Amino acid sequence: MSRSWWFRFVLLVFFLGTGFVHVFPTVANLNLETTKFPFKKKVNLGLDLQGGLYMVYGVDFQKVYKEVLERLVDGLKGEVEKNQGSVQLSAANLEIPEDPKLDFKFSGITSEALRETLKKQYANSLRIVDEKPGVLTLAIGRDYRGSLKENTLNQSLQVIRNRIDEFGVSEPTITTKGDNQVVVELPGVKEVERAKQLVGRTARLEFKMVNDEAMPMPQLLALVTQVEKEKGIVYKEGEKYADYLDKLNAELKGKIPENSQVVFEREAGKNIPYLLFSKIELTGNELQDAFVSFDQQNQSPIVSFQLNPRGAGVFEAVTGANIGHRLAIVLDDVIHSAPVIQGKIPGGHGQITLGRAGGDQAFKEAKDLAIVLRAGALPARLELLEQRVIGPSLGADSIRHGITAGLVGCALVFIFMLGYYRMSGAVAVVSLLFNLMFTFAILIGIDATLTLPGIAGLALTIGMAVDSNVIIFERIRDELLEGKAAVAAIQAGFDKAFSCIFDANITHGIVAIILLNFGSGPIKGFAITLLIGIATTLFCAVTVCKLFFDAYIHMKNRKIDHLSI
Numbered sequence: 133m134s135r136s137w138w139f140r141f142v143l144l145v146f147f148l149g150t151g152f153v154h155v156f157p158t159v160a161n162l163n164l165e166t167t168k169f170p171f172k173k174k175v176n177l178g179l180d181l182q183g184g185l186y187m188v189y190g191v192d193f194q195k196v197y198k199e200v201l202e203r204l205v206d207g208l209k210g211e212v213e214k215n216q217g218s219v220q221l222s223a224a225n226l227e228i229p230e231d232p233k234l235d236f237k238f239s240g241i242t243s244e245a246l247r248e249t250l251k252k253q254y255a256n257s258l259r260i261v262d263e264k265p266g267v268l269t270l271a272i273g274r275d276y277r278g279s280l281k282e283n284t285l286n287q288s289l290q291v292i293r294n295r296i297d298e299f300g301v302s303e304p305t306i307t308t309k310g311d312n313q314v315v316v317e318l319p320g321v322k323e324v325e326r327a328k329q330l331v332g333r334t335a336r337l338e339f340k341m342v343n344d345e346a347m348p349m350p351q352l353l354a355l356v357t358q359v360e361k362e363k364g365i366v367y368k369e370g371e372k373y374a375d376y377l378d379k380l381n382a383e384l385k386g387k388i389p390e391n392s393q394v395v396f397e398r399e400a401g402k403n404i405p406y407l408l409f410s411k412i413e414l415t416g417n418e419l420q421d422a423f424v425s426f427d428q429q430n431q432s433p434i435v436s437f438q439l440n441p442r443g444a445g446v447f448e449a450v451t452g453a454n455i456g457h458r459l460a461i462v463l464d465d466v467i468h469s470a471p472v473i474q475g476k477i478p479g480g481h482g483q484i485t486l487g488r489a490g491g492d493q494a495f496k497e498a499k500d501l502a503i504v505l506r507a508g509a510l511p512a513r514l515e516l517l518e519q520r521v522i523g524p525s526l527g528a529d530s531i532r533h534g535i536t537a538g539l540v541g542c543a544l545v546f547i548f549m550l551g552y553y554r555m556s557g558a559v560a561v562v563s564l565l566f567n568l569m570f571t572f573a574i575l576i577g578i579d580a581t582l583t584l585p586g587i588a589g590l591a592l593t594i595g596m597a598v599d600s601n602v603i604i605f606e607r608i609r610d611e612l613l614e615g616k617a618a619v620a621a622i623q624a625g626f627d628k629a630f631s632c633i634f635d636a637n638i639t640h641g642i643v644a645i646i647l648l649n650f651g652s653g654p655i656k657g658f659a660i661t662l663l664i665g666i667a668t669t670l671f672c673a674v675t676v677c678k679l680f681f682d683a684y685i686h687m688k689n690r691k692i693d694h695l696s697i
């Protein structure tokens with residue numbers, strides 16, 4: 133036997149082994165799942181085949197622009213105060229969603245010096261909208277606002293993807309829609325409400341000092357209750373808590389100290405108000421790890437966290453400078469705990485208590501909180517615009533009809549090949565079966581998702597594979613008609629057909645790559661299956677089919693008078 137024959141044989145055995153290990157147990161199991169050993173043998177079905185959760189979220193860029201503008205102007209304020217100037221900030225048209233503004237009132241520094249500072253350090257991020265003596269009206273730069281929007285959307289995608297990966301959903305689809313929406317598809321999800329809460333949770337972790345000295349808690353509670361009654365500000369379950377908090381603090385301006393805000397601790401249905409300094413001492417951006425543990429009595433779950441080296445240093449400095457005062461741990465504008473600082477805390481370790489409740493529900497909440505903190509905070513608030521829970525019955529029906537159509541189509545192709553090309557057609561049929569097996573093996577091996585368009589890609593793969601066999605067989609028949617011996621005709625047929633088959637599959641591959649790069653979820657599923665089918669078709673047509681012919685030739689000791697084709 134020649135070396136090329138042995139090479140093809142070894143290659144086929146390798147692929148056969150891989151294919152059987154992945155595919156045979158899968159086909160034998162009706163739910164397309166198999167054991168965990170030695171590989172993960174599972175066909176991941178898309179949302180259209182196994183059902184699941186489809187959600188569309190809108191990104192609240194109004195909040196993003198407002199926060200970024202306030203942070204930038206606050207930095208500018210620090211620069212001005214370094215030069216012995218005095219600064220006062222006031223809102224100006226902050227209600228405009230796409231272009232919030234702030235009045236920057238200054239004294240002790242010239243307008244020219246302030247403009248120079250803006251030009252040096254905030255040339256792209258801040259722009260001057262209006263100017264009056266001692267007042268500059270500032271807004272976010274247009275180019276900076278565009279890049280901020282793009283970065284916020286991309287960061288939201290990444291954070292959601294990280295959370296879903298830790299949640300354990302197989303092959304989620306997370307894409308953008310337009311310039312302010314995020315589409316999330318979660319195949320096979322059964323805990324719908326838990327998934328929704330996990331995806332949409334902002335998980336903004338902040339550490340702020342409690343301003344106990346300015347106003348005792350009973351006096352603060354009386355003030356908050358009075359303002360709520362006078363202004364009709366009432367928080368109802370199901371509404372946006374952050375909107376309620378913004379309205380309340382807007383009405384409390386002038387009644388509480390400047391640079392302070394009211395935030396609540398929500399415990400057993402009660403809202404306990406705290407007066408906090410607005411300054412954020414530390415954020416969740418410095419968080420390195422978060423995990424679930426239990427309290428000293430080993431009864432209630434808590435979330436322990438570890439800060440990175442920079443965060444640990446800041447945490448140590450803040451606790452060292454505020455011994456005897458309370459530090460509030462604020463998560464999503466809700467105080468989870470506000471312990472008194474007993475001494476400097478090195479190492480960056482901390483805990484978030486979730487109340488005294490125990491049981492599976494409390495542990496699940498703690499686990500979800502740890503996932504969200506580890507995965508990162510969403511850079512913007514997400515609003516659920518659309519939700520569809522897709523049942524598995526549609527997918528089961530699609531699978532049943534898809535299998536029926538595939539079997540009927542394959543049967544007709546096999547009958548044609550056997551009837552027209554006889555024994556050579558049988559070789560083509562076996563090659564097609566191997567082609568399908570290899571395609572499924574690769575889909576399983578790379579954890580790809582099979583969707584309805586993917587099933588269409590499988591059908592197209594069979595068509596391309598048959599086309600390759602037809603080209604080869606017709607070339608062999610031409611060589612036989614020219615009077616060549618069967619062995620020579622087989623070799624010449626494969627050699628002359630290769631360039632045609634290769635060119636045809638390359639052009640298909642180019643189209644599939646374009647679809648993969650520019651298409652959305654279902655189109656990508658089709659493109660992935662098509663690309664895999666192109667690779668397996670080339671391998672089966674050129675290697676597997678030729679291997680069977682070579683084996684037949686060697687069995688006959690190269691003495692072939694007639695070839696059934």
